[in-house]
Amino acid sequence: MEANFSEMRNELQSRDALWRRIQLECQQLHTELLNIREYKDMQEAKIKHQSSCVQLTEQLENKNAASLLLAQSQERQREELNKIRNCVYREEQSHRSEQERMKTEISDLTEELHQKEITIATIMENAGLLERQLKMELEIKDKLLAKQQLTDFRYKVIKSENTQLKEMV
Numbered sequence: 001m002e003a004n005f006s007e008m009r010n011e012l013q014s015r016d017a018l019w020r021r022i023q024l025e026c027q028q029l030h031t032e033l034l035n036i037r038e039y040k041d042m043q044e045a046k047i048k049h050q051s052s053c054v055q056l057t058e059q060l061e062n063k064n065a066a067s068l069l070l071a072q073s074q075e076r077q078r079e080e081l082n083k084i085r086n087c088v089y090r091e092e093q094s095h096r097s098e099q100e101r102m103k104t105e106i107s108d109l110t111e112e113l114h115q116k117e118i119t120i121a122t123i124m125e126n127a128g129l130l131e132r133q134l135k136m137e138l139e140i141k142d143k144l145l146a147k148q149q150l151t152d153f154r155y156k157v158i159k160s161e162n163t164q165l166k167e168m169v
Helices: 002-046 050-168
Strands: none
Touching: 002 050
């Protein structure tokens, strides 16, 4: 996209330079035209020959025709230059809006990532708490199991003693 902008800018600069050259040539032609008119007036005063007047008039008409052609060409170039400027402007606007959209999207994704990081941190903290609770519960159950086993063992011992006493009695 940057290459297209650069290419369009180069084209604009090239056309601007051409347009300036055409303007300069037009000015030179107008100056030359004025000079020719002055020359023609001087020649008419000095020389009464109609052939030289006709020749100067033809030259003047040719210069006028060339000047008109240059002016028309200059106008076409100006119109084309304006079209290119408009195209570059639209492309730049499109590029800017795309950049803004991408900035907004990146900002949204960054915010979403931040929220997910907070959620993960909360889950990890809760997991740590649950793990500690489970360890404590396991320790309590292990102690209760040990007491239960000890009580079962004592019960069996007493039962066995009872059975022996009954047999003795």
